[in-house]
Amino acid sequence: xxxxxxxxxxxxxxxxxxxxxxxxxxxxxxxxxxxxxxxxxxxxxxxxxxxxxxxxxxxxxxxxxxxxxxxxxxxxxxxxxxxxxxxxxxxxxxxxxxxxxxxxxxxxxxxxxxxxxxxxxxxxxxxxxxxxxxxxxxxxxxxxxxxxxxxxxxxxxxxxxxxxxxxxxxxxxxxxxxxxxxxxxxxxxxxxxxxxxxxxxxxxxxxxxxxxxxxxxxxxxxxxxxxxxxxxxxxxxxxxxxxxxxxxxxxxxxxxxxxxxxxxxxxxxxxxxxxxxxxxxxxxxxx
Amino acid sequence: xxxxxxxxxxxxxxxxxxxxxxxxxxxxxxxxxxxxxxxxxxxxxxxxxxxxxxxxxxxxxxxxxxxxxxxxxxxxxxxxxxxxxxxxxxxxxxxxxxxxxxxxxxxxxxxxxxxxxxxxxxxxxxxxxxxxxxxxxxxxxxxxxxxxxxxxxxxxxxxxxxxxxxxxxxxxxxxxxxxxxxxxxxxxxxxxxxxxxxxxxxxxxxxxxxxxxxxxxxxxxxxxxxxxxxxxxxxxxxxxxxxxxxxxxxxxxxxxxxxxxxxxx
Numbered sequence: 001x002x003x004x005x006x007x008x009x010x011x012x013x014x015x016x017x018x019x020x021x022x023x024x025x026x027x028x029x030x031x032x033x034x035x036x037x038x039x040x041x042x043x044x045x046x047x048x049x050x051x052x053x054x055x056x057x058x059x060x061x062x063x064x065x066x067x068x069x070x071x072x073x074x075x076x077x078x079x080x081x082x083x084x085x086x087x088x089x090x091x092x093x094x095x096x097x098x099x100x101x102x103x104x105x106x107x108x109x110x111x112x113x114x115x116x117x118x119x120x121x122x123x124x125x126x127x128x129x130x131x132x133x134x135x136x137x138x139x140x141x142x143x144x145x146x147x148x149x150x151x152x153x154x155x156x157x158x159x160x161x162x163x164x165x166x167x168x169x170x171x172x173x174x175x176x177x178x179x180x181x182x183x184x185x186x187x188x189x190x191x192x193x194x195x196x197x198x199x200x201x202x203x204x205x206x207x208x209x210x211x212x213x214x215x216x217x218x219x220x221x222x223x224x225x226x227x228x229x230x231x232x233x234x235x236x237x238x239x240x241x242x243x244x245x246x247x248x249x250x251x252x253x254x255x256x257x258x259x260x261x262x263x264x265x266x267x268x269x270x271x272x273x274x275x276x277x278x279x280x281x282x283x284x285x286x287x
Numbered sequence: 288x289x290x291x292x293x294x295x296x297x298x299x300x301x302x303x304x305x306x307x308x309x310x311x312x313x314x315x316x317x318x319x320x321x322x323x324x325x326x327x328x329x330x331x332x333x334x335x336x337x338x339x340x341x342x343x344x345x346x347x348x349x350x351x352x353x354x355x356x357x358x359x360x361x362x363x364x365x366x367x368x369x370x371x372x373x374x375x376x377x378x379x380x381x382x383x384x385x386x387x388x389x390x391x392x393x394x395x396x397x398x399x400x401x402x403x404x405x406x407x408x409x410x411x412x413x414x415x416x417x418x419x420x421x422x423x424x425x426x427x428x429x430x431x432x433x434x435x436x437x438x439x440x441x442x443x444x445x446x447x448x449x450x451x452x453x454x455x456x457x458x459x460x461x462x463x464x465x466x467x468x469x470x471x472x473x474x475x476x477x478x479x480x481x482x483x484x485x486x487x488x489x490x491x492x493x494x495x496x497x498x499x500x501x502x503x504x505x506x507x508x509x510x511x512x513x514x515x516x517x518x519x520x521x522x523x524x525x526x527x528x529x530x531x532x533x534x535x536x537x538x539x540x541x542x543x544x545x546x547x548x549x550x551x552x
Contacts, residue, residue, distance in 0.1 A: 083544040088495065089486045099550045139542025146539065168440075168461050170471055173486050174497050175542040177461045180440060181447050182538040184416060185423035189535070192424070210412035211400075211440040216420055230412035230440070231402030239402045249407055259410050 033057055049266040058203060058223045058266055063112040063129035066162055070270050071116035071125065078114040079151065080144050085109075088139060088175040097171075098133075107132045109140045110165070113148040115157070119274045121281070123160055124152035128209075130164040137209055138169030142179025145213065149186040158196040158277055163214040167207020180212035187216045196280045198273065201228050201251070201260065219276060220260045222251040223269075228260075292456070294482040294491075298464060300456040301436045307507060309336055309351030309394040312434065315508035316515070317342050317349060323383075325376060329409060332373030334365045334397070335445075337380040339389070343516055348384035350377045350445055351394030354435065367436075368401035371414035374444045378418050381425055390428040390519055393445040398463065400441030415444040422447035423538070424531060428522035430515055432502070433457045433489075449534050450518045451498045453489035454507070459498070460487040497541060 029042050036055035045052065049069060050059045061069075067076055087094050102108055110133055113126045126145050128135040135141075145161065152159045168176040190197060199217030203226035210230050214220075222228060229249040237244060247253050254260045264272045292300065300306070313320050317340035324331040337350040354360075354367035361367075377393075384391045400411055422429065422445075429448035437446070437459035453459060461467075464482035469475035486492065489501040500518075502510050522530065 080546065082546050082548055084547060084550055086542075086545050088542055089484070091484060095550065102550060140544040142542055143544045170461060170467060172542070173461055174459060174492060174495065177439065177443055178497060178538060178541040180416075180443060181419050181423070182541060184419035185447070185535055185538055188420045188423045191420070208440055211415035211444075212419055213416070215410075215413040215416040229407050230400065230415065231407065236402045236404065236407070240404065244404065248404070257408050257410070259413055 051266050056224065056265075058225060060130050060164070060203065061266075062131055063107070063127040063162075066127045067112065067114075067116070067125070069266070070127075070160075070162075070273065071118065071123075072120065076114050076116040076125075078112060080113060080147055081108065083109065083140050083144055085138055085140050085172065087172075089171075089173040091171045091173070094171045101132060105131045109144070110135045110137065110169075111141045111144050113144045115151070115155075118160075118270060118277060121274065121277045122155075122157055123277065124148050124155070124157045125160045125162075127162040128164045130204075133169060133171075134166035135164045135209070136166050136169040136176070137179050137183075137212075138172040138176045139179065141169070142176070142182050145183050146179075146186045149183070149190050152195065153190055153193050156193070156195060158198070158280065159190060160198045160200065160273060161213060161217075162200045162202060163205045163209055164202045165205055165207065165209035165214075167209060177208065180208045183213045184216060187213050191216075191218075196277070198276060200264075200269070200273075201254075202226050204228070206230065206232055215259070219262075221262050221264050221269075221272065222254065222260045223266060224251055224263050226251045228254050293479075294458075294485075294488055295464070295479040297456050297488050298436075298458055298482050301458045304354075304356050306435055308356065309353045309396060309434070312351070312394055312508065312511060313340065313349055316512045317347070320349065323380060326372040326379055328375055329372045330370075332365075332370050332376055333363055334367050334369045334401075335373035335377055337377060342392075342512065342519075345519065346387075346389050347519075348380055348389050348391045349394075350380055350391065351434075352397040352442075352445070354396055365401060367397045368399060369397065369441060369444075370401050370403070370406045371409040371411050374400075374414040374418050377445050378421055381422065381429075385425045385427050388427060390430070390522070391425070391448075392515060393429070393431045393448065395431060395433045395437040395442045395446055395459075396435035397438060397441045398436055399439040400444065415440045418444045419447055423534060426527045426531065428519060428525075428530060429534075430518050430522075432511065432515075433459050433498075434511075438463060447534075447538070449522050449530060449537070450500065452500045452502055452514055452518070453492065453498050454502050454511075455489055455504050457489060458487045459489075459492055460485055 033052040035057035038054040201222040320340040322338040431448035433453040464478040468477040468481040
């Protein structure tokens with residue numbers, strides 16, 4: 001009987017593991033890599049920068065953990081932490097969904113912005129969060145990023161933006177589309193101030209974010225294997241009525257076509273950013 | 288004449304094949320139009336038309352997305368869906384306008400940027416982003432007019448200006464009501480409801496502070512011409528610094544959110 005019970009528990013565990021996508025890795029002690037299908041011990045993955053130790057697949061990272069990986073301990077000062085949407089087009093059910101998502105994920109919006117240090121160098125940094133409305137850009141994301149850019153201009157700081165986004169926040173209608181213009185105009189000012197902007201593209205970066213600040217870095221880095229594009233693959237398939245080639249719209253494809261500077265593995269990201277920052281010290285950046 | 292059109296009626300009106308297109312406005316409002324082709328990088332995108340013309344004797348650069356009125360025309364124009372080279376041609380002509388101190392008039396009429404393999408290979412996202420950045424700092428007046436269907440980033444890519452005007456029966460949206468319904472309502476048959484909730488008509492967008500002016504369609508070419516001339520006159524009075532500051536603030540103020548500790552439903 002006891003053996004039966006153990007069997008039952010085990011089989012439940014296995015089923016649950018089998019149905020758990022790596023991106024939902026907070027459940028249970030085990031996860032399954034959605035790329036190589038290997039069952040992985042969660043702590044191993046976490047220790048490996050949330051990268052599959054078996055195949056190197058870079059799993060989605062929360063903004064909180066990303067900041068921990070990139071910014072020196074205890075130096076991050078968050079800006080506009082409590083900025084919320086006004087539901088600009090009064091879309092039914094939107095505020096309830098914001099509230100429930102926020103409670104479930106303990107995340108307030110699709111981006112965290114702030115100031116901090118990378119190996120002692122001051123930076124302004126924005127980290128988008130795919131766990132909140134797929135990192136979509138509405139007025140809060142647009143405003144926080146624009147505000148960060150303006151702060152960076154004032155303080156003469158280099159700017160780093162980690163992108164992950166499904167595009168514009170549909171529930172905010174044209175107000176969200178206009179955030180593309182707003183953020184890009186701010187990047188134009190930043191550019192004219194002669195400061196360094198490093199854009200880092202992670203899986204996935206698409207739509208209105210690709211078509212605004214994500215593509216406007218002086219230097220554009222990407223994590224390996226990230227989906228990066230303007231139109232989503234499904235939309236393209238439906239339009240052209242054919243299957244897309246293997247590797248289409250992945251980081252390696254973009255590198256090949258000249259749209260990004262470098263592909264950087266997550267475990268090397270902080271050092272890589274530091275090296276680039278160091279090469280710009282003595283320019284117009286204050287550091 | 289004054290029958291009330293709902294949002295979906297306006298979508299249908301905005302998409303009508305026989306509704307005036309960019310070339311009709313060019314023909315009826317401007318003189319001496321000289322079309323200029325190509326992005327100098329890859330090709331000439333026929334879904335975007337651009338060139339130099341005069342309006343009331345004033346030289347301007349005119350750029351517009353061009354849909355067809357017939358199937359053949361639509362094949363030629365790719366249904367008004369630009370590839371990256373279209374946006375790059377537009378940018379080249381806008382920079383040229385800046386060099387020669389000509390105001391820029393753009394006509395927006397597109398179902399969106401083309402979602403194709405080539406478009407992605409040649410950097411559709413980068414092309415749109417670049418236009419948004421560059422248009423925000425061009426040192427000449429820019430007037431953008433939505434004449435039919437303004438959809439998504441493909442419309443905005445020639446839509447960053449000092450004045451954004453909409454024809455009374457045009458629409459401007461983040462994606463098509465059909466797409467919106469299928470994503471948010473999980474049912475593409477709810478497109479009529481989506482059209483209404485999305486706030487995409489000229490009247491809605493004027494109320495939201497996203498556009499500056501609605502142009503009535505009773506005497507369409509004449510009204511558009513008068514509106515362009517009136518706005519040009521106003522913009523020409525401003526110094527370049529004020530013009531650019533105003534343009535920045537125009538977009539800067541859209542969607543600022545609200546700072547508070549709790550989310551209230």
